[in-house]
Amino acid sequence: MAELRYQKAIGRALEDAMTADPTVILFGEDVAEAGGSFGATKGLREKFGAARVFDTPISEAALAGAAVGAAVSGLKPVLEIMFMDFTTLVMDALVNQAAKARFMFGGRCAVPLVLRTPHGGGLGAGPQHSQCLEAWFAHVPGLKVVCPSDPVSAYGLLRAAIDDPNPVIFVENKSLYASKIDAPDELPAFEVGKARIARPGADVTIVTYGGALRTALAAADALAGEGVEAEIVDLLSLQPWDEATVLASLSRTHRLVVMHEAVEAFGVGAEIAARMADIGFDELDGPIVRVGAPFMPIPFSKPLERAYMPSVENLVAAVRRTLA
Amino acid sequence: MTRPKPKATTGVPTGRNNPSEISRDHLADLYGRLLTIRRAEERLQKLFADGEVPGFIHLSIGQEAVSVGVMDALRDADTIASTHRGHGHAIAKGMALEGFFAELLARDEGVCRGRGGSMHVADMKIGMLGANGIVGAGLSIALGSALAHKTRGTNDIAVAFFGDGAQAEGLLHECLNIAALWKLPLLFVCENNGWGEFLPTTKHLAFQLGDLAAAYRVPHTRVDGNDVVAVQAAAHRIVEAMREGAGPMALECVTTRVRGHFEGDAQKYRDPDELAALAALDPVRRVADQLAALGLGAAALEAIDAGVAQKVEAAVAHARTGTDPSFEAACADVYAEGGRA
Numbered sequence: 001m002a003e004l005r006y007q008k009a010i011g012r013a014l015e016d017a018m019t020a021d022p023t024v025i026l027f028g029e030d031v032a033e034a035g036g037s038f039g040a041t042k043g044l045r046e047k048f049g050a051a052r053v054f055d056t057p058i059s060e061a062a063l064a065g066a067a068v069g070a071a072v073s074g075l076k077p078v079l080e081i082m083f084m085d086f087t088t089l090v091m092d093a094l095v096n097q098a099a100k101a102r103f104m105f106g107g108r109c110a111v112p113l114v115l116r117t118p119h120g121g122g123l124g125a126g127p128q129h130s131q132c133l134e135a136w137f138a139h140v141p142g143l144k145v146v147c148p149s150d151p152v153s154a155y156g157l158l159r160a161a162i163d164d165p166n167p168v169i170f171v172e173n174k175s176l177y178a179s180k181i182d183a184p185d186e187l188p189a190f191e192v193g194k195a196r197i198a199r200p201g202a203d204v205t206i207v208t209y210g211g212a213l214r215t216a217l218a219a220a221d222a223l224a225g226e227g228v229e230a231e232i233v234d235l236l237s238l239q240p241w242d243e244a245t246v247l248a249s250l251s252r253t254h255r256l257v258v259m260h261e262a263v264e265a266f267g268v269g270a271e272i273a274a275r276m277a278d279i280g281f282d283e284l285d286g287p288i289v290r291v292g293a294p295f296m297p298i299p300f301s302k303p304l305e306r307a308y309m310p311s312v313e314n315l316v317a318a319v320r321r322t323l324a
Numbered sequence: 325m326t327r328p329k330p331k332a333t334t335g336v337p338t339g340r341n342n343p344s345e346i347s348r349d350h351l352a353d354l355y356g357r358l359l360t361i362r363r364a365e366e367r368l369q370k371l372f373a374d375g376e377v378p379g380f381i382h383l384s385i386g387q388e389a390v391s392v393g394v395m396d397a398l399r400d401a402d403t404i405a406s407t408h409r410g411h412g413h414a415i416a417k418g419m420a421l422e423g424f425f426a427e428l429l430a431r432d433e434g435v436c437r438g439r440g441g442s443m444h445v446a447d448m449k450i451g452m453l454g455a456n457g458i459v460g461a462g463l464s465i466a467l468g469s470a471l472a473h474k475t476r477g478t479n480d481i482a483v484a485f486f487g488d489g490a491q492a493e494g495l496l497h498e499c500l501n502i503a504a505l506w507k508l509p510l511l512f513v514c515e516n517n518g519w520g521e522f523l524p525t526t527k528h529l530a531f532q533l534g535d536l537a538a539a540y541r542v543p544h545t546r547v548d549g550n551d552v553v554a555v556q557a558a559a560h561r562i563v564e565a566m567r568e569g570a571g572p573m574a575l576e577c578v579t580t581r582v583r584g585h586f587e588g589d590a591q592k593y594r595d596p597d598e599l600a601a602l603a604a605l606d607p608v609r610r611v612a613d614q615l616a617a618l619g620l621g622a623a624a625l626e627a628i629d630a631g632v633a634q635k636v637e638a639a640v641a642h643a644r645t646g647t648d649p650s651f652e653a654a655c656a657d658v659y660a661e662g663g664r665a
Contacts, residue, residue, distance in 0.1 A: 025475060051475055052475070056502070057498070057501060057502060057505065059498035059502060061464065061495055061498060062464045062495055062498035062499050062502055063464075063502075064464070065461065065463070065464020065465055065468060065495065066464050066465075066467045066468030067468060068464070069453065069466060069467055069469040069470075069471070069472070069482070070469065070471050070475075071468070072448060072453055072465070072468075073403060073468065073473070073482075074476065075471075075475060075476075077468070093461070093464060096457070096458050097456075097458075097461060097465065101454070102657060102658070102659070102660055103439055103654070103657050103658050104436060104444045105435075105448070106435065106438075106440070106657070107653075107656075107660075108435075108446075108447070108448060108449075141658050142658055144659070165660035165661070165662045166659050166660050
C-alpha cells in the first residue's frame with residue numbers, strides 16, 4: 001500500500017498507457033512544459049519526448065478536430081481541454097465528427113480518442129470555469145463519458161478510456177485533484193460502463209458520481225445517526241451507465257435519490273430517474289428525488305457558490321422526502 | 325539535384341495551359357479520370373431527379389480538374405479530408421464506383437453501408453477520411469492526419485479540401501497557424517468556385533487566401549483550377565517539396581460551380597451571362613480539345629467516354645440490385661467493440 005493522489009493517479013495512468021502503447025500521444029494547452037494546469041501531466045514530456053507530449057496554441061476547436069484526424073489515422077490521442085467550460089469550442093469535432101465517424105462510415109473505422117477535462121465548482125472560479133456539462137456529451141450517441149471519484153478509479157478508468165476504441169470524455173472533478181487514498185501498488189483495472197457500491201445500506205439508494213460522492217458519503221454518515229442506512233452507488237461511467245447495478249440496489253432498498261453537482265434540470269439524474277421509474281416501477285416505495293445544482297450559472301462569490309453547490313443538507317432532506 | 329521549392333504567389337492564376345508539359349498518355353489518363361467524375365455526377369443528377377437518390381446532393385460538375393489534378397500527385401497512404409461537395413475527391417482518390425453509387429442509393433453495399441450518403445462518403449483504406457456535412461470541419465481532421473503522418477515519421481501528406489466559403493470559418497485560421505507552427509505536411513486546397521451557397525465570394529470575404537496564407541507564412545500558389553495540367557503540375561511540385569519536409573502549403577484552384585449549391589437549386593441569384601459563359605471554361609472539354617490537338621482522334625476520345633459510361637452504368641445497375649441496410653447492424657455500429665475489461 002502507498003498513498004496515491006488523484007492528480008498523480010492521472011499522470012501514472014498516462015505514463016503506463018504511453019509505455020504500453022507507442023501510438024498514444026498527449027497534447028493540450030500547457031500539458032508539456034508546465035505539466036498541466038493542475039499538474040497532472042508533470043514529467044511526461046521528459047519521459048516520452050516532444051513528439052508524443054506537446055503544448056498547443058489556444059485553439060480548442062482545431063485541436064479536437066485534429067484528435068479525430070489523428071485517431072482515424074492510426075494514433076490514440078489524449079487531448080486535455082483545460083476547463084470543461086471550454087468544451088463549448090470543441091462541440092463540432094466531438095458531436096458531428098468523433099461521435100458519428102464509426103457509424104456513418106459503415107462501421108469501418110474507429111475513433112480511439114480521449115478528451116480529458118476538469119469540471120466542478122468550489123474554487124471560486126466563476127461562471128465560465130466551473131460548470132459540469134457532462135450531460136451534454138452523454139446525450140450524444142457514439143460518445144462515452146466517464147467520471148472517476150477517487151485516485152484509484154481515476155487511474156483505472158483513464159487506462160480503460162485510452163484502451164477503448166471509441167471517443168471517451170474523461171471528466172475530472174477539480175476538487176478531487178488534491179485528494180489521496182492508500183492504494184495497492186498494483187492498481188486494479190476498471191471497466192467503462194460499470195458502477196460500484198461505495199457504501200452498502202438497506203433503506204435508500206443514493207446514486208451519484210465524481211466529486212459529489214464525498215457529499216453523498218457525508219450525508220450517509222449523517223443519516224446513519226438517524227437510523228437510516230443509505231446504499232451509495234458510485235456510477236463512475238455516465239455513458240454507458242450501469243443500469244443493472246442501480247436497479248439491483250433499488251430492488252434492495254425500494255427508495256431512490258439521484259445526486260450530482262451538475263444543474264439538476266435535464267441532467268444525468270433525470271435520465272436515471274426516468275429509467276428507474278420505468279423498469280424499476282414495481283420496486284419503488286417512494287418518489288424518486290433528484291438533487292442537483294439550481295437552474296442558474298455558478299456564481300463567483302464564496303457564499304453564493306456555497307449556496308449554489310448541492311450540499312449534505314440538500315441530500316439528507318431529499319432522502320427524508322422519499323422515506324416520508 | 326535540388327528540387328525547386330514552391331514560391332508564394334498572390335497574383336493572378338499562374339497555371340500554364342500547355343499540354344505538351346505532360347505526355348499524351350498521361351493527359352489521356354487524366355481525361356479518363358475527369359470523365360469518370362463528370363459522367364458519375366451527371367448520372368447522379370438524373371437519379372436524384374428521378375427520386376432514386378434520397379437527401380441532398382451537391383455536385384462538383386465544373387470542378388473536376390481540382391480533384392483529378394491534386395490526386396495525381398498523391399499516393400494511397402496520403403490522406404484527404406473532403407467537403408459537402410466531395411464526390412470528385414472520393415472518386416479521384418480511388419473509391420470504386422460500385423461502392424460509391426451503392427452508398428448514394430442508400431444500399432448496404434455502399435462504402436458506408438447506406439448510413440452516410442453523399443455528404444459522408446469515406447474509405448479509410450484509401451486515405452479518404454470523409455466528405456463532410458459541416459463547412460470547414462475537414463480542415464482540422466486533415467490537420468490531425470498530418471500530425472499522425474509526422475509523428476509516425478513517414479513522408480506521407482494530408483490534404484484538406486475546402487471551398488472559398490469555408491475561408492470565413494475560424495477553423496481555417498486555427499489550422500493554418502498550427503500547421504505552420506508545427507511544420508505539418510498539410511496541403512490546404514481551396515476550391516474557389518466564386519460562390520458560398522447563394523452568395524458570391526465577394527460578399528463573404530474581406531481578404532484573399534494568398535494574403536491570409538502569407539500572414540501565417542504558408543506558401544500559397546494560385547492556379548486555374550479548370551486546367552488539369554496546371555493543377556497537376558502545381559500539385560506535383562508542391563507535394564514533392566512537402567515530402568521533403570517543406571511544411572504546409574496552400575494551393576488555391578480558381579474553378580467554376582456549374583450546378584446549384586445543391587441539386588434542385590434553380591440558381592436564380594446568378595447572372596445568366598455568367599452561367600452561359602461556363603461552357604467555355606469546362607475543364608473536361610478543355611482536355612478533350614488538347615488531346616485532339618495532340619492527334620488523338622475522335623474515335624479514340626469517344627472510346628474513352630464509352631468505357632467510362634459503361635463503368636458508370638454497371639455501378640448504377642449494381643447499386644440498384646443492392647439490399648436495404650439492416651437497422652440491427654446499424655445499431656451495432658454506434659460503438660466499436662473492444663477495450664480493456
